[in-house]
Amino acid sequence: MEHIVILGNGISGITTARHIRKRSDKKITVISAESDYFFSRTALMYVYMGHMQWNHLKPYEDWFWKKNRIDLKTGWVQQIDFAQKTLHFKNGETLDYDKLVLATGSIPNKFGWEGENLEGAQGLVSKQDLELLEKNTKNCKKAVVVGGGLIGVELAEMLRTRNIAVTMLVREKAFWHSVLPFENAKMIAEHIKSHGIDLRTETELDKIIPDENGRVKAIMTKSGEQIDCQLVGLCAGVRPKIDFLKDSGLAINKGILVNSYLETNIPNVYAIGDCAEQQEAIGQRKPVEAVWYTGRMMGETLALTLTGKKSRYNPGNWFNSAKFFDIEYQTYGWVWPKPKENEQHFHWQHKDGTKAITISFDRYTNQFLGINTFGIGMRHEVLDRWLTEKRKINYVLANLKQANFDPEFYNRHEATIFKSFKSGLMKQE
Secondary structure (H helix, E strand, O other), X not given: OOEEEEEOOOHHHHHHHHHHHHHOOOEEEEEEOOOOOOOOHHHHHHHHOOOOOHHHHOOOOOHHHHHOOEXXXXXXXXXXXXXXXXXXXXXXXXXXXXXXXXXXXXXXXXOOOEOOOOEOEEOOOOHHHHHHHHHHOOOOOEEEEEOOOHHHHHHHHHHHOOOOEEEEEOOOOOOOOOOOOHHXXXXXXXXXXXXXXXXXXXXXXXXXXXXXXXXXXXXXXXOOOEEEOOEEEEOOOEEEOXXXXXXXXXXXXXXXXXXXXXXXXXXXXXEOHHHEEEOOOOOOOOXXXXXXXXXXXXXXXXXXXXXXXXXXXXXXXXXXXXXXXXXXXXXEEOOOOOOOOOEEEEEEEOOOXXXXXXXXXXXXXOEEEEEEEEOOOEOHHHHHHHHHHOOEHHHHHHOHHHHEXXXXXXXXXHHHHHHHHHHXXXXXX
């Protein structure tokens, strides 16, 4: 019986395993050194905040895996012999495979900062990171979070629930302005500050300063300011977890290079999720996408290929979602931080500073290109259809109520949204 081995039990690896089992009787082994069972990584923060317990993070009961004949192996793979199709574990064990799926995920970025490996300096990606955070914040009064992305704001929210003072260092002029248009970034920055976060924009980390015991004592910014702290959260993005694959014969760049079928340069070896890097551009998407949704879609696609229906990875229209303290964020299509030459942004914001819409459209054809929503729940299937149908901006605005989870909200604010849109066009003219 063909043996498919999946290295990594995150959303990508487990989706692959589940869909292979739905379509075949192949032997499946899933390997992880992080946890015995698959857990919802996006909910890690709620364990620390006391809203959930560890066992609540497991979407499936422990018996699910045996019943579905998915073997789970806990272990750390140190080396892969691709010629012999053998995995070598840190403890000396080996495991043979017929087909191998690499779904190794991400690790926090480090940029060679002085003191980045001190005790009390850490990222937040894995189960082990969360356990380390518990240890590092036992007597913590003050923390510095480096980076203004999704992980950084999650960590800041977590720490505030324990009454730890938090300073956030953000390189841009406003929070996550590398992704969000300035109006959106500024609104979220103000919202973060309203939760007691000392958010420092246009501020970069220079070095981390140790105490006499080799623990974090303070940080120094590039402007020369020293900020005392007992914890430094390194949240300046993530990178593919592939260091152990260097010089193995596998083609790698930032991630493991794959074609449109998620195949690597080695026969019967595939890569998916955060660790995969697309060699061929998919629209305007980045070659490496460390996103939950894309990881799931890659798993579904690869399972088809591995069970006899060779399929290209086609993720469709871009979408993502997140939460900034109390504000839910959704994005569909492309809304660049700065509009491209042919693009125009329409921006509307509620006076309470917790709800906003930014729509991108083609200034020449009026085609709807993308939307960001904040504090306003939108229906994925509706917006995805409009993007595919290449609807015009006027159609989208006239029918936005169909996409809104709360039609009453739209009814209350329809007039001001349209007024804002017309006013924006007049300013452009």
